Amino acid sequence: MDKKIILLVEDDEGIMLSNKKFFEISGYSVLTAMTLSAAQEILESNTPDIILLDINLPDGSGLEFVTTMRESGLCSAPVIFLTGLGDSDDIIAGLRSGGEDYVTKPYDFGVLAARVEKQLQTALKSLDILKCGQLTLHVIPQIAQLYGEDMLLTKKEFALLLLLVRNKGKMLSAEYVYEKVWGQPITDDSGALYAQISLLKKKLKQHKSIEIYASRGEGYCLNFVD
Numbered sequence: 001m002d003k004k005i006i007l008l009v010e011d012d013e014g015i016m017l018s019n020k021k022f023f024e025i026s027g028y029s030v031l032t033a034m035t036l037s038a039a040q041e042i043l044e045s046n047t048p049d050i051i052l053l054d055i056n057l058p059d060g061s062g063l064e065f066v067t068t069m070r071e072s073g074l075c076s077a078p079v080i081f082l083t084g085l086g087d088s089d090d091i092i093a094g095l096r097s098g099g100e101d102y103v104t105k106p107y108d109f110g111v112l113a114a115r116v117e118k119q120l121q122t123a124l125k126s127l128d129i130l131k132c133g134q135l136t137l138h139v140i141p142q143i144a145q146l147y148g149e150d151m152l153l154t155k156k157e158f159a160l161l162l163l164l165v166r167n168k169g170k171m172l173s174a175e176y177v178y179e180k181v182w183g184q185p186i187t188d189d190s191g192a193l194y195a196q197i198s199l200l201k202k203k204l205k206q207h208k209s210i211e212i213y214a215s216r217g218e219g220y221c222l223n224f225v226d
Contacts, residue, residue, distance in 0.1 A: 003029040007048035055083040063097040078119040164222035173219040
């Protein structure tokens with residue numbers, strides 16, 4: 001099973017290193033950023049499963065960052081604020097900005113771990129059915145419906161479409177796509193990936209609102225026109 005990825009955004013190096021060590025020992029992969037600009041750069045090329053985010057950061061507010069992140073579609077991962085701001089107004093502002101949970105410093109690692117697990121479980125349940133416009137993906141039975149009609153996708157086509165939908169608007173390299181869908185590094189012959197992309201594009205072709213953009217040397221990106 002793939003390790004869950006945590007993005008930790010914290011400008012206090014001591015806290016960041018302590019959290020990183022704890023979650024890595026607990027079996028997570030941890031990405032770290034000490035500024036919001038660094039966090040955004042990470043999100044442009046990575047898809048974490050959850051974000052642990054401080055509010056007062058050197059280059060801005062974590063609250064505004066979450067609001068912008070949600071509105072732009074940059075990342076839909078659950079957010080837990082980790083902050084020293086513990087007034088009721090601060091907590092309300094954090095939850096209203098788009099955060100799923102709010103933890104004040106200092107905190108118990110066990111309690112924090114339980115909150116992370118809870119958010120990941122909730123996010124996993126919400127991924128059982130994924131909707132984007134007129135496209136609906138039923139993750140467990142691996143059925144894709146477009147305008148209510150079954151697209152009759154193969155398992156590989158479904159896995160490919162699911163990956164692109166979860167990263168809609170992002171350019172994914174061929175190497176990344178192949179490794180995620182086939183479960184192994186891409187070989188010199190990328191014909192299998194090209195063939196699957198071509199078949200999927202044909203099944204989407206009649207629907208002008210959805211397109212797979214392919215760029216040689218860059219990769220693939222799913223765009224929703226409407």
